[in-house]
Amino acid sequence: MAGSVMGGILNIYLGQRVTLLLAIPFCLVLWLSMSFTSAVWVLQLLRALVGITQGLIGTASTNYLAEVTQSEIRGRLMSFLDIGRQSGILLVFVVGCFDLTWREVMLVCGCVTTVPTFIGLLFLPNSPRWLVTQGRVKEAHDALIFLRGPHYDSKLELQSIVDHCNNVTVNKTSTMKQMKQMREPNVLYRLMFMAILTVLAQFTGNVSIVTYVVPIFQAANSTLNSYGSAVSIAGLRVAGTLVFMLVVERVGRRVLMVTSCLVCSVSLLLLGVYFLLQNTGIDVSNLGWLPLISLLVYMPFVLAIQALLSILISEIFSTSVRAIAVSTMYVVLFTSMFTVAQTFPIMTEVIGMQGVFWTYISSCLLLALMTTVLLPETRGLTLEEVDDTFRYGKKIVLTIPCALNEASQLRLSPGASASVSTVT
Numbered sequence: 001m002a003g004s005v006m007g008g009i010l011n012i013y014l015g016q017r018v019t020l021l022l023a024i025p026f027c028l029v030l031w032l033s034m035s036f037t038s039a040v041w042v043l044q045l046l047r048a049l050v051g052i053t054q055g056l057i058g059t060a061s062t063n064y065l066a067e068v069t070q071s072e073i074r075g076r077l078m079s080f081l082d083i084g085r086q087s088g089i090l091l092v093f094v095v096g097c098f099d100l101t102w103r104e105v106m107l108v109c110g111c112v113t114t115v116p117t118f119i120g121l122l123f124l125p126n127s128p129r130w131l132v133t134q135g136r137v138k139e140a141h142d143a144l145i146f147l148r149g150p151h152y153d154s155k156l157e158l159q160s161i162v163d164h165c166n167n168v169t170v171n172k173t174s175t176m177k178q179m180k181q182m183r184e185p186n187v188l189y190r191l192m193f194m195a196i197l198t199v200l201a202q203f204t205g206n207v208s209i210v211t212y213v214v215p216i217f218q219a220a221n222s223t224l225n226s227y228g229s230a231v232s233i234a235g236l237r238v239a240g241t242l243v244f245m246l247v248v249e250r251v252g253r254r255v256l257m258v259t260s261c262l263v264c265s266v267s268l269l270l271l272g273v274y275f276l277l278q279n280t281g282i283d284v285s286n287l288g289w290l291p292l293i294s295l296l297v298y299m300p301f302v303l304a305i306q307a308l309l310s311i312l313i314s315e316i317f318s319t320s321v322r323a324i325a326v327s328t329m330y331v332v333l334f335t336s337m338f339t340v341a342q343t344f345p346i347m348t349e350v351i352g353m354q355g356v357f358w359t360y361i362s363s364c365l366l367l368a369l370m371t372t373v374l375l376p377e378t379r380g381l382t383l384e385e386v387d388d389t390f391r392y393g394k395k396i397v398l399t400i401p402c403a404l405n406e407a408s409q410l411r412l413s414p415g416a417s418a419s420v421s422t423v424t
Contacts, residue, residue: 001334003055008327015130016064023056024118031110035103059327066314067127071382079245082307086241090234129319132161164384178324195332201309202336203363206302208344220291240300252379257308260301261368265361267298272354318387
């Protein structure tokens with residue numbers, strides 16, 4: 001949470017790429033230090049500092065990837081964030097199966113997760129949108145040429161970014177100016193809406209089930225190996241994210257979110273029924289496969305919810321407030337993750353395992369309802385068009401390009417020119 005706040009401020013002044021180039025080596029140093037420390041309090045301190053770097057990296061990577069990608073493939077490329085997260089979980093689960101000490105695990109985690117990323121970032125440009133907010137338009141154009149290729153009309157996209165930044169009040173190049181703009185009703189509505197979606201998405205059980213997956217299998221008295229099942233689930237999470245990457249731009253955000261919520265609800269319902277039968281003394285030895293099958297179905301779809309949440313957080317806010325707004329959302333995200341993970345053991349003691357899973361169902365259904373009623377479809381829209389959709393409504397956003405297209409095809413008389421200007 002603390003790292004997310006710091007990340008938002010650094011993103012404004014240094015940009016996302018430079019923030020990552022500073023945070024990643026620091027993260028590696030922390031991992032190596034944990035591996036060789038001999039004092040418990042030092043280990044705890046270093047672990048806390050790693051948490052801060054994760055907040056820095058989370059906000060910067062989300063903003064950076066959203067701002068450098070084209071609208072047609074933004075959903076697919078944003079999925080790589082979740083592929084990385086799930087691959088990291090799988091890495092730790094697999095490493096845990098080997099006869100390694102915790103110090104050796106620290107070395108593996110530190111080197112694998114930082115060195116390749118740092119080297120790759122050295123060859124990439126800063127975000128064109130961040131460069132525009134800093135008044136460095138020429139560098140923004142060069143960055144677009146690098147990202148889109150020499151045959152792409154980068155000037156048209158650059159002009160769209162510049163015009164939007166000029167129209168949405170003045171460029172917000174300081175923390176206080178962005179925080180002041182966030183009090184505007186339209187921006188505040190988006191903050192509250194995304195905060196509610198973020199909390200509900202975490203209470204679908206993603207974090208708690210992954211954290212306690214081995215105890216869940218042990219509590220179910222499943223005939224399957226608990227640790228092997230955990231690795232299988234982690235592998236399926238990676239595969240599920242890859243499938244999500246292929247379908248997100250074909251299906252759309254809203255349909256995919258609602259479908260995923262409903263499938264997760266059914267899977268959690270079956271898990272709850274299994275534990276209810278077990279707790280009432282009914283013999284469930286013939287249903288030992290049900291917890292694994294339910295979780296294997298649940299995992300890809302709950303991952304789709306988390307991946308969609310990352311995409312929405314990155315694209316729903318205007319460039320002029322995105323740094324602070326996204327960092328705020330990550331504070332909400334990490335707070336929710338902490339709350340869900342900490343309350344899971346308490347809830348299982350109070351309402352039983354089945355009660356916990358059925359509580360998560362209510363979050364899934366409420367999330368599906370809010371998506372259906374309040375969330376506009378953002379697939380295929382540029383970040384500027386997404387912002388205009390929330391500011392002015394979808395009908396107005398769709399009318400503007402139609403009017404401009406009509407104007408470009410007419411040899412306008414003064415009267416016709418005035419008519420098209422009025423429509424626009």
